[in-house]
Each structure stands twice: as C-alpha cells, then as structure tokens.
Amino acid sequence: MSATHSSPALSVYNTLTRRKEPLAPLRPGEVRLYVCGPTVYSWVHIGNARTFTVFDVVVRYLRHRGYRVSYVRNYTDVDDKIINAARETGEDPAALAERFIEAFEDDARALGLLSPDVSPRVTEVIPEIRALIQALLDQGVAYAAGGDVYFQVSCWPEYAKLSRRNLDDLRAGERVTPGEHKREPLDFALWKAEKPGEPAWDAPWGRGRPGWHIECSAMSEKYLGTTFDIHGGGLDLIFPHHENEIAQSEAAQHIPLAKVWMHAGFLELENAKMSKSLGNVVQLRHALAKVDPEALRLFFLSSHYRNQLAFSDDALADAEKRMEYFYETLQRVDERLGGREVKPGPLHGDPDVHLRAFEQAMDDDFNTAGALAALSGLFAQLNEYLDKPPAPDRAMVVRTLATLRAVVPTMGGVLGILQSSPLAWLERRRDRLVAQRKLDRELVERLIAERSEARKQKDFARSDAMRNRLLEMGVELRDGAGGTQWKVRS
RNA sequence: GGCGCCAUCGCCAAGUGGUAAGGCAAGGGUCUGCAAAACCCUCAUUCCCCGGUUCGAAUCCGGGUGGCGCCUCCA
Numbered sequence: 134m135s136a137t138h139s140s141p142a143l144s145v146y147n148t149l150t151r152r153k154e155p156l157a158p159l160r161p162g163e164v165r166l167y168v169c170g171p172t173v174y175s176w177v178h179i180g181n182a183r184t185f186t187v188f189d190v191v192v193r194y195l196r197h198r199g200y201r202v203s204y205v206r207n208y209t210d211v212d213d214k215i216i217n218a219a220r221e222t223g224e225d226p227a228a229l230a231e232r233f234i235e236a237f238e239d240d241a242r243a244l245g246l247l248s249p250d251v252s253p254r255v256t257e258v259i260p261e262i263r264a265l266i267q268a269l270l271d272q273g274v275a276y277a278a279g280g281d282v283y284f285q286v287s288c289w290p291e292y293a294k295l296s297r298r299n300l301d302d303l304r305a306g307e308r309v310t311p312g313e314h315k316r317e318p319l320d321f322a323l324w325k326a327e328k329p330g331e332p333a334w335d336a337p338w339g340r341g342r343p344g345w346h347i348e349c350s351a352m353s354e355k356y357l358g359t360t361f362d363i364h365g366g367g368l369d370l371i372f373p374h375h376e377n378e379i380a381q382s383e384a385a386q387h388i389p390l391a392k393v394w395m396h397a398g399f400l401e402l403e404n405a406k407m408s409k410s411l412g413n414v415v416q417l418r419h420a421l422a423k424v425d426p427e428a429l430r431l432f433f434l435s436s437h438y439r440n441q442l443a444f445s446d447d448a449l450a451d452a453e454k455r456m457e458y459f460y461e462t463l464q465r466v467d468e469r470l471g472g473r474e475v476k477p478g479p480l481h482g483d484p485d486v487h488l489r490a491f492e493q494a495m496d497d498d499f500n501t502a503g504a505l506a507a508l509s510g511l512f513a514q515l516n517e518y519l520d521k522p523p524a525p526d527r528a529m530v531v532r533t534l535a536t537l538r539a540v541v542p543t544m545g546g547v548l549g550i551l552q553s554s555p556l557a558w559l560e561r562r563r564d565r566l567v568a569q570r571k572l573d574r575e576l577v578e579r580l581i582a583e584r585s586e587a588r589k590q591k592d593f594a595r596s597d598a599m600r601n602r603l604l605e606m607g608v609e610l611r612d613g614a615g616g617t618q619w620k621v622r623s
Numbered sequence: 624g625g626c627g628c629c630a631u632c633g634c635c636a637a638g639u640g641g642u643a644a645g646g647c648a649a650g651g652g653u654c655u656g657c658a659a660a661a662c663c664c665u666c667a668u669u670c671c672c673c674g675g676u677u678c679g680a681a682u683c684c685g686g687g688u689g690g691c692g693c694c695u696c697c698a
Binding site for chain 2: 151168169170171172177178180181182183184185187212213214293296297298299301302303305345366367368369370371372373374396397398399400401404405406407408409435436437439440441443447448451454455458461462465490494500502503505506507508509510513516517519520521588591593596597600604609610611612613618620
C-alpha cells in the first residue's frame with residue numbers, strides 16, 4: 134500500500150524561490166526537517182495548532198512516501214516573554230517554561246501530533262550558541278557592545294533574500310530601542326547582556342542570554358547539520374526570524390541553512406489575525422474541550438496549508454459532522470464484514486483509484502483539500518457497496534469492500550484522522566454531546582424502550598409522539614434490524 | 624509608504640494554458656409503518672471588473688475594485 138519514493142513527483146512550494154519545486158533530498162531517501170516550535174510562556178492557541186498540524190501531516194506524508202524523516206521541533210524556553218510572564222506570576226522563569234512545555238505536550242498529544250525525533254530546548258544548546266556567536270565575531274560580521282552582541286546586517290549582502298525586502302525601507306522604518314547598543318538600526322541581537330534577576334550564562338564577551346534568532350540556527354545545525362532539507366514555520370516568521378537565521382547561519386558556515394522554506398498561512402478569527410492585542414485568542418485546550426480532535430484536524434486540513442483559514446463554530450461543526458459520517462460508514466462496513474476472513478480473489482473495479490488520487494493531491498505541495506476529495510470518493514464507494522452492490526457476485530463484493538476498507542487507515546494515517554475504532558469514536562462523541570446538552574440518559578433510554586413497546590403493538594401514533602418528544606430533546610432515533618439506535622443531533 | 628497574499632455555486636473549497644474536484648446547504652427520488660442514515664438524480668457555459676496575449680485563459684500580462692498579512696513580539 135505504501136508508495137515508493139522513487140517517483141520524483143512530490144513538489145513543494147519554496148518561499149525562498151516563490152515557486153513549487155520537486156523535492157530532492159540532499160541525502161537520497163532521507164528528509165531532514167526543522168520546524169520552529171512554541172515559545173513556552175503560555176498555552177498554545179489554535180493558530181499555533183494549525184501550523185504544527187500542517188507540519189505533522191508533512192512528516193506523515195513523507196514517511197508514507199517512503200522517506201526517512203528526521204523531524205526536529207524546538208522549545209524556546211528562554212525569552213523576554215517568558216521572563217515577563219514569570220515576573221507576573223512570581224515564578225522562576227525556568228519553572229514556568231517547564232510548566233508550559235508539559236502543557237504543550239498534553240495539547241499536542243490530544244491533537245494527535247507526532248512527537249518530533251528531537252525536541253531541543255534553547256537552554257540545552259548554550260555551548261553551541263556560544264560557539265556560533267564566537268564564529269560570527271571571529272569573522273567580523275558581529276560585534277560586542279555594552280555586553281550585548283549584535284549581528285551586523287551590512288556585512289551580509291544577501292540579507293532579506295527570503296522576505297525580499299528593501300533594506301533602505303527597512304532602515305527607514307526601524308526604530309532604535311533605548312538601552313540597545315546597535316551600530317545600525319537593522320542589526321539584531323545575538324546575545325543580550327545579563328540583567329538583574331534574569332537567567333544568564335557565562336560567555337567570553339560577558340554574561341547574558343541568547344537573542345531570539347540564534348537558537349534556531351544552533352539547534353538546527355546541531356541536530357540536522359549545516360544544510361538540511363526543509364525549514365518550516367508560520368508565515369509571520371519569514372521576517373525577521375527566518376531572515377535572521379539565514380543571515381547568522383550562512384554568514385558563519387558559508388553554505389545554505391536549508392534548501393526549502395515552508396510557511397503555513399494564518400488561522401484567522403472574526404476576520405482578523407489572532408493576536409493577544411486584539412484579544413481574540415482561542416487556546417487549543419479550550420477548543421479541544423468542545424470539539425473532537427480529529428474534527429479539528431479535519432478542519433485545519435480542509436484548505437491548503439498556505440491559505441488563510443477562518444476559524445468559526447460553524448466550520449468546526451461541519452468538520453465534526455463529516456467525521457461522524459466517516460465513522461458511521463466504517464461501522465456499517467465493519468458490521469457487514471463481521472471480522473470474516475476474506476479470501477483473495479478477483480475484485481470489482483479498481484480499488485486503488487482513491488489512493489492514487491490521494492497521493493496525486495498530496496504530491497502537489499501537500500494539497501490536503503484535494504486529498505480529502507479522494508477520501509470522500511473512497512467513502513462514497515464504501516457506502517455504495519453497502520447499499521447497492523454493483524456486482525452480482527456477493528463474494529466479490531465483500532472482497533472489494535474489505536479491500537477498500539483497508540485503504541482507510543492508510544489515508545487516515547497520513548492525515549492523522551480516523552485513528553479510532555468506529556464504535557469507540559461514536560460512543561465518545563455521543564457521551565460528550567450528552568454531557569454538553571445535559572441530557573438525562575436514563576430518561577432517553579426509558580422513552581426508547583416505551584416506544585419500542587408501542588411499535589411492537591403497532592401503536593404508531595404513540596410511537597411517533599415519543600419520537601417527536603425525543604427529537605425535541607435533541608435525540609434522533611434510528612430503527613434498524615438490531616433494534617433502535619439513538620444519537621444526539623448535532 | 625515598502626513588500627507580499629487572496630478574490631471560483633447560498634456557504635466552505637480544489638483547480639496555474641485545453642474547456643469548472645470535493646464537502647455543506649437546497650430540490651426530487653429509492654428505502655422506511657413514519658422517520659433517520661445511506662444511495663441515485665438535479666444544483667457555476669462560468670471563475671470580482673475592464674482591457675490584452677493565445678487556436679484556446681478561472682489559469683498568463685496590464686489596469687481597476689475589494690479583503691488580508693508582514694514591515695515591532697507573534698505559528
């Protein structure tokens with residue numbers, strides 16, 4: 134079922150060149166990927182979650198295509214925001230960072246994000262950061278001033294090649310923050326001099342802590358080497374963060390930092406980017422309390438990763454309904470198959486068309502919306518085989534159904550959805566809705582039993598009255614061969 | 624002001640030169656005691672507007688209009 138990586142068809146949009154390029158890993162068969170992870174000063178929001186889900190699917194798909202993937206996603210655990218947050222709570226900055234790393238890992242697990250192969254922390258790579266800064270000082274592209282160390286942008290002619298900005302315009306808009314010792318406004322801090330009560334490490338040019346950008350240069354080099362395949366992050370990191378990473382690393386190493394730069398689009402809320410200043414932030418943990426994690430992933434993947442995506446309750450409700458359709462279909466299929474051994478034999482039609490369409494879409498810069506269309510095609514066919522078998526040979530129909538069913542975990546595994554057993558998922562969802570609507574489960578079940586009794590006696594007026602009463606409570610009934618099933622209306 | 628992105632059916636959303644995927648909603652049908660679910664059928668000669676290139680454009684070019692992002696911490 135797994136595709137081979139010999140096919141050269143996978144193309145990826147590269148922010149550096151502003152075009153789609155065939156993926157050509159530096160080491161055959163292996164992709165090295167670095168994603169800028171969270172700064173752990175608070176709980177992550179759903180915008181962060183979208184970006185991390187995007188790269189989660191990138192990793193999953195590359196592995197599906199047969200690549201070995203080395204996936205590194207860092208934690209920024211030393212930073213102004215952490216220090217400020219710690220000051221407010223009266224906590225030690227390190228303790229606060231640790232607390233939010235744990236919170237992040239809980240959220241990530243709940244969302245079904247794969248663990249990266251390495252999740253380095255800035256505080257673990259201080260020696261590497263010092264070495265990198267020293268190299269930049271030695272080469273004369275950085276300078277120490279007042280205990281700080283700055284990168285001198287004017288020494289790096291390629292500066293702004295990623296964001297394609299005009300340096301004069303940047304200089305015009307740049308403001309000088311009091312207390313800094315920059316020679317030129319565009320210069321940025323590699324090292325910040327120690328301030329009272331702040332975490333600090335020794336360094337030849339004075340005690341202090343790393344600037345924001347240097348950490349990713351140090352961590353990516355440590356774990357992936359001097360040139361790796363893909364560097365990813367949110368759109369807003371293009372400038373200045375990724376620009377500065379490129380400047381530092383390439384000025385020090387004289388070879389490219391990464392071949393391909395991938396950037397995920399924003400999740401927007403109420404027609405605006407989510408930001409703390411606008412007060413329109415939805416934390417991931419709060420979203421997950423209300424919506425099924427796989428439904429949230431489905432929502433993230435419903436649009437191409439580079440597009441803006443608007444977050445809304447309606448969109449989430451749609452996604453959850455769709456997940457319910459998937460799982461109800463799977464449950465029906467599993468009931469029909471009944472765990473029987475399916476003997477090999479001729480199949481009806483070509484069961485591979487869906488996976489081929491899925492891979493074709495994913496090969497095109499991870500077009501998950503297109504891939505979802507292929508998944509829809511698979512489910513439509515599953516239902517068709519259940520209700521209206523297109524061939525008279527029953528054994529062949531069952532074989533084909535089983536073959537199609539086996540494709541579901543393959544596609545689902547790439548997208549990180551459909552990972553539950555249908556029954557477990559459907560029950561979990563119903564339980565959640567029962568709790569949310571504060572339904573009296575015993576009453577529901579008693580009414581259903583009474584209605585079944587009425588139906589048995591062909592008292593359809595009474596039966597229908599009870600159906601309507603339940604419907605008013607939001608409970609929908611399904612009469613089937615095995616009795617009456619119920620679900621909560623969404 | 625500089626740089627960049629986007630505009631496709633009521634809604635969400637693929638499609639980057641060859642004649643409009645998919646989902647939701649809606650209407651009709653099959654099934655059902657009635658329902659529900661599922662299935663079948665219908666649902667954009669047309670892709671914000673104007674002009675151009677081309678045998679051919681939603682797709683390329685020019686000009687508008689509208690929305691958004693980055694330029695300061697930001698996924």
